[in-house]
Amino acid sequence: MLEATLNEAATLKRLLDAVKELVQDANFECNEGGINLQAMDNSHVALVAVKLHADGFALYRCDRPIPLGVNLGSLTKVLKCAKDDDKCTLKANDDADVLSLKYEAHRGDRIAEYDMKLMDIDADTLGIPDTDYDARVTMTAAEFTRIVRDLSSLGESVRIEVSKEGVRFASDGEAAQGNILLKQTDAARERYENYGKDDEGDDDDDDDVVEVKQEDDEKPKKVKKEKVKKEEGVEDEDEEMASGDDEAEFKAKSEDEEEEVSESEKKKRKRPAASSSNSKAKKKAKKAVDDSAEGGGGGVHIEMTQHVSLTFSLKYLVNFSKSASLSDTVQLMLKNEVPLLVSYTFGQGYIRYYLAPKIGDD
Amino acid sequence: MLEATLNEAATLKRLLDAVKELVQDANFECNEGGINLQAMDNSHVALVAVKLHADGFALYRCDRPIPLGVNLGSLTKVLKCAKDDDKCTLKANDDADVLSLKYEAHRGDRIAEYDMKLMDIDADTLGIPDTDYDARVTMTAAEFTRIVRDLSSLGESVRIEVSKEGVRFASDGEAAQGNILLKQTDAARERYENYGKDDEGDDDDDDDVVEVKQEDDEKPKKVKKEKVKKEEGVEDEDEEMASGDDEAEFKAKSEDEEEEVSESEKKKRKRPAASSSNSKAKKKAKKAVDDSAEGGGGGVHIEMTQHVSLTFSLKYLVNFSKSASLSDTVQLMLKNEVPLLVSYTFGQGYIRYYLAPKIGDD
DNA sequence: TATACCCTAG
DNA sequence: CTAGGGTATA
Numbered sequence: 170m171l172e173a174t175l176n177e178a179a180t181l182k183r184l185l186d187a188v189k190e191l192v193q194d195a196n197f198e199c200n201e202g203g204i205n206l207q208a209m210d211n212s213h214v215a216l217v218a219v220k221l222h223a224d225g226f227a228l229y230r231c232d233r234p235i236p237l238g239v240n241l242g243s244l245t246k247v248l249k250c251a252k253d254d255d256k257c258t259l260k261a262n263d264d265a266d267v268l269s270l271k272y273e274a275h276r277g278d279r280i281a282e283y284d285m286k287l288m289d290i291d292a293d294t295l296g297i298p299d300t301d302y303d304a305r306v307t308m309t310a311a312e313f314t315r316i317v318r319d320l321s322s323l324g325e326s327v328r329i330e331v332s333k334e335g336v337r338f339a340s341d342g343e344a345a346q347g348n349i350l351l352k353q354t355d356a357a358r359e360r361y362e363n364y365g366k367d368d369e370g371d372d373d374d375d376d377d378v379v380e381v382k383q384e385d386d387e388k389p390k391k392v393k394k395e396k397v398k399k400e401e402g403v404e405d406e407d408e409e410m411a412s413g414d415d416e417a418e419f420k421a422k423s424e425d426e427e428e429e430v431s432e433s434e435k436k437k438r439k440r441p442a443a444s445s446s447n448s449k450a451k452k453k454a455k456k457a458v459d460d461s462a463e464g465g466g467g468g469v470h471i472e473m474t475q476h477v478s479l480t481f482s483l484k485y486l487v488n489f490s491k492s493a494s495l496s497d498t499v500q501l502m503l504k505n506e507v508p509l510l511v512s513y514t515f516g517q518g519y520i521r522y523y524l525a526p527k528i529g530d531d
Numbered sequence: 532m533l534e535a536t537l538n539e540a541a542t543l544k545r546l547l548d549a550v551k552e553l554v555q556d557a558n559f560e561c562n563e564g565g566i567n568l569q570a571m572d573n574s575h576v577a578l579v580a581v582k583l584h585a586d587g588f589a590l591y592r593c594d595r596p597i598p599l600g601v602n603l604g605s606l607t608k609v610l611k612c613a614k615d616d617d618k619c620t621l622k623a624n625d626d627a628d629v630l631s632l633k634y635e636a637h638r639g640d641r642i643a644e645y646d647m648k649l650m651d652i653d654a655d656t657l658g659i660p661d662t663d664y665d666a667r668v669t670m671t672a673a674e675f676t677r678i679v680r681d682l683s684s685l686g687e688s689v690r691i692e693v694s695k696e697g698v699r700f701a702s703d704g705e706a707a708q709g710n711i712l713l714k715q716t717d718a719a720r721e722r723y724e725n726y727g728k729d730d731e732g733d734d735d736d737d738d739d740v741v742e743v744k745q746e747d748d749e750k751p752k753k754v755k756k757e758k759v760k761k762e763e764g765v766e767d768e769d770e771e772m773a774s775g776d777d778e779a780e781f782k783a784k785s786e787d788e789e790e791e792v793s794e795s796e797k798k799k800r801k802r803p804a805a806s807s808s809n810s811k812a813k814k815k816a817k818k819a820v821d822d823s824a825e826g827g828g829g830g831v832h833i834e835m836t837q838h839v840s841l842t843f844s845l846k847y848l849v850n851f852s853k854s855a856s857l858s859d860t861v862q863l864m865l866k867n868e869v870p871l872l873v874s875y876t877f878g879q880g881y882i883r884y885y886l887a888p889k890i891g892d893d
Numbered sequence: 894t895a896t897a898c899c900c901t902a903g
Numbered sequence: 904c905t906a907g908g909g910t911a912t913a
Contacts, residue, residue, distance in 0.1 A: 318907095319612035323645075344605035347645035348610060354640045375879075468640040554895090604896095 171199045171235055174228040178251035178272060180495070180517055185248055187520065189241040189492040191217055196290050197237040199261070203229070203471060203518065207295055211363045213418040214510070215485045216295055216523040224516035227256070235265050238290035244268075247283045261287070295419055297523065302510070304331040304473035307361035309353065310513065312467065313501075316349050319492050323347050326527055331477040331503060335467055341481065354468030361470035364498060384496040392425040403507040411455035416482065417508070417525035480525040486511070489522040533561045533597055536590040536620040538678060540613035540634060542857070542879055547610055549853040551603040551888065553579055559599040559654050561623070565880065575780035577847050578870070578885040580659060587879035589618070597627050600652035604607065606630075609645045618844045623637050623649070630691075664864040665692040666729060666835035666870070670713065671724035672855035672875065675827065675863075678711050683845040685709050688889055692840040693865055698831055702845065716830030723832035727862055780887060781870070799869070841888040848873070851884040 175181060188195070188206070195208040203223040209216045223229040245272055252258055255272040265287055272281040316338050320327050324342035332339075341349035492513040493499070502510035508523040537543060550557070550568070557570040561807045565585040571578045586593040609632055613619055617634040627649055634643040678700050682689050686704035693699075699709035856863070864872035873884040 297581055315614075319643075322608045323610060344602065345609050345645050345647040347609065347643060348643065349612075349643040352640045354638075357640070400699070467638050 170230070170263055171237070171261045172228065172230045172231050173199075173204065173223075173226045173260075174256060175517075176227045176256055177253065178248065178255045178257035179253035180221075180515075181257060182245075182251065182253065182257065183492070183494040185241060185519060186494065187247050187488065188217055188219065189245050190488055191215060191485075192241060194238065194240050194290050195290065196292055198234065199237060200234040201231050203318065207297075209295060209419050210485075212416075214220045214416045214482065214525050215276050215488075216297065216419050216519045218297060218519075220518040220520075222518050228258075233263070235261060235263060236290075236292060237261055237265055238288040239285070240288060243285055246269045247285050250281060250283060255281075272321045294384050296401070298507065300502070300504055300507055301512070303475045303504040304471065304477045304502070306331060306336050306501040306503070307364050307470040307472075308336075308468075308499060308501075310490070310497055312351070312469075312501040313499045314490040314493045315454075317483055317486040320347060320348070321487050325483060326480050327483050327486065328478060328480045329501070329503065329509070330476075331471060331473055333471075333473070336471060336501075351467070351469045353471050357468030361498070364470070364500070398484055419458070419508070419523070419525065477505050479503060479505060479509060479528055481509055481524050483510055485522075485524050491526070492520050493523075495520060532592070532594050532625055533589045533621065533623045534590065534592045535561075535566065535600070535622075535878075536618060538589045538618055540610065540617045540619035541615035542583075542609045542877075543619060544613065545608050545854070545856040546583075546882060547603060548829065548856070549850065550579055550581065551607050551667070552850055553577060553847075554603060556600065556602050556650065556652050558638040558654055559601055560596065561599060562596040563593055565841065571781050572847075575753060576844070576887050578659065578781050579849075580881075580883045582880040582882075584880050590620075592720070595625070596655065597625060597651075598625060599623055599627055599630055600650040601630065601647075602650060605647055609647050612645060617643075639833060642814070658769045662864070662866055662869055662872070665866040666833065666836045666864070667727075668693060668698050668838045669726050669832040670698075670719070670830075670861060670863075672852070672859055672861040674713070675861045676852040676855045678713075679845055679848040681711070682709060683849050687845060688842050689845050689848065690840060690842045691863070691865065691871070692838075693835055694838050695833075699862075705807070713829070713831040715833050718845060719830035719832045723860070725858060726832070727874070771843065781885065814847075839867050841865060841867060841871060843871055843886050843888055847884075847886050854882050854884075857882060 188338070191210045193211075195206050198205045201223065203225070204219075204221040206219040206469065207216070219419040223231070251272040252274065253480045255274060257292070258269075258271040260269040260271070261267065268285045268287055270285065272283075273279070315524070317327065320338060320340040323345055324340040326340065328339045333353075335350055335352040337348055337350045337402075340346065378379065489511045490499075496513040496515045498512075498514070500512045500514075500521065506526065508525045511522040511524065513520050542723075548568075553572045554570040555573075557568050560567045563585065565587070566581075566583040567579070568581040585593070591825075611636040613632070613758055614636065617636060620631075620633040620635075622631040623629065623634070628650055629646045632645045632647065634645075635641070660716065679689065682700060682702035688702065690701045691698065691719040697712050697714040699710055699712045702708065852861075852871045856875045858875040860876070862874045862876075864874065868888065870885040870887045873886065875882050
């Protein structure tokens with residue numbers, strides 16, 4: 170028996186927007202910790218992982234783990250019937266053959282109820298590698314969206330290169346080639362210095378992190394050659410990655426293993442959504458965050474242990490960037506030869522995309 | 532070697548918006564005076580001429596004339612990657628096989644560079660007839676846009692009729708016929724009395740111009756039967772106009788003749804952008820100009836030596852009217868049997884369209 | 894498949 | 904009022 174109430178149906182709508190193009194069907198794994206979704210796209214090049222913390226719900230109850238096999242197209246249709254600010258209650262029985270959605274206007278004078286058929290989906294629970302990334306790039310979600318959309322009009326793929334100088338996105342196309350360099354700025358560094366840190370749990374206190382300051386390119390301040398650690402809350406089995414023809418692929422485990430809620434996850438859930446990324450508080454947060462910079466808050470914050478350069482399909486990145494509606498900020502985690510992690514964290518949880526690099530590039 | 536910097540990439544973007552649908556490829560003729568573009572549409576019914584004055588650029592350097600053969604589709608794509616307020620620098624070597632565009636955010640934390648392949652384009656430099664038009668109609672660009680868009684939903688073509696009464700746009704369609712009469716108003720006359728005059732050069736001092744005042748239809752004030760002169764800054768060879776099946780056509784010269792910077796052009800460039808049509812100053816200019824009229828500044832200003840009535844394809848006019856983003860004001864120059872000139876003048880230069888009339892109409 | 898127009902959302 | 908997404912068309 171699952172019963173979960175979201176104060177804003179918009180959260181779900183926005184989540185689905187980005188995911189539904191990647192995968193058609195997916196299991197919403199519900200347990201006491203919240204709701205998780207993990208799925209690969211059909212070509213096994215991209216993986217999406219969504220987490221909605223139980224305590225992000227106005228009401229949450231899940232007696233025992235239930236996988237809800239959802240056709241995302243159907244769910245999108247049903248969610249379209251909700252107004253953005255409707256209170257939204259999900260209900261499913263243990264046999265999980267139907268998902269009931271109830272939309273209530275906050276004034277209480279309107280109640281809509283929908284029942285959606287569920288399906289059995291082979292649990293392709295993926296092992297998400299627990300990677301020690303070499304670079305973490307934090308920037309505004311809007312800027313990331315803009316960049317990948319711009320470049321996608323030129324070419325198929327983008328090379329992302331992180332150096333002390335900044336991060337460079339470069340694409341080659343028939344008609345033109347282009348590259349965008351985002352420099353690290355003090356404003357961005359201050360803005361994002363602690364972004365995502367309290368999300369991560371144990372290590373990654375600021376001393377371990379390599380701070381690359383823009384102005385003294387040759388002697389970055391706090392270089393301690395530890396890796397930029399991340400992803401403690403995720404199982405790290407099946408680290409090997411099968412290489413496809415052109416792009417590496419994720420390999421499905423096809424086992425019914427629940428992603429258990431780790432200690433760090435629990436810690437994360439205690440965080441009082443302080444990271445300025447709640448959808449409601451968006452404008453205000455953005456404004457507050459841009460104390461020194463105006464309009465969009467340019468510049469990036471970079472933490473890195475070594476120079477990385479990888480090439481990715483822009484089609485996927487454009488898709489990922491749709492999640493900008495969920496958070497003002499996006500983080501890119503990179504390491505040569507391994508999948509890129511694109512992470513949007515919002516008050517209620519996160520959505521993370523993993524994208525295998527194109528091979529034979531850098 | 533060309534190097535030219537625009538303070539706002541938006542200028543180029545807007546220029547391209549209107550031109551790219553008319554022609555696919557065109558030469559940007561760069562010389563010390565600035566950048567010129569001249570091209571016919573595929574059917575040779577319309578001709579577009581763009582001028583960007585050298586001193587309208589924040590920085591301009593062109594050692595010797597270079598024709599940049601540009602695929603406008605590609606350039607549009609590349610320009611899409613610029614934010615409207617980006618500083619935009621164009622660079623090309625003398626061999627002109629690549630055009631480099633650099634976009635810099637004004638904050639400086641974002642630099643994008645694009646290289647676009649250039650191509651050799653047969654220089655179809657057109658002889659633009661130096662026409663003594665019989666009527667000059669000055670109106671707000673927005674009103675013109677509105678009119679041609681309205682009428683284009685009714686029919687294929689519009690008859691434009693200029694009389695002392697005003698200017699009438701009339702279209703016949705299957706379902707309905709409609710016509711719009713814009714009367715000359717004192718407000719419009721005052722507003723536009725000197726519009727374009729300092730752009731034009733030698734003659735056209737106000738005494739030579741036929742002022743048609745609306746209120747005393749039967750005895751217009753200063754009728755001196757000189758022609759309304761125009762287009763001194765343009766070569767006037769190949770005046771003959773070949774007539775096509777339905778519409779007259781422009782005839783290409785197919786010679787590599789540079790449009791040289793005439794004396795009147797040079798005078799024009801000294802003009803301190805006083806004509807209230809800089810893209811930046813748009814809202815303010817419009818407001819200042821609307822002292823007596825509200826919302827868009829209705830009414831037209833008409834100068835004419837004789838009644839004209841011509842019919843044009845609305846499709847083209849709708850296309851031309853996209854240039855309204857460049858200037859608040861548009862001028863129509865008409866003379867029976869010869870192409871209409873639709874002219875938008877903005878701080879940086881102008882864009883002019885010539886459209887052959889439909890034959891067998893009036 | 895790419896482009897243009899329309900519509901909706903911010 | 905502008906921009907982005909979707910749809911429809913070429």
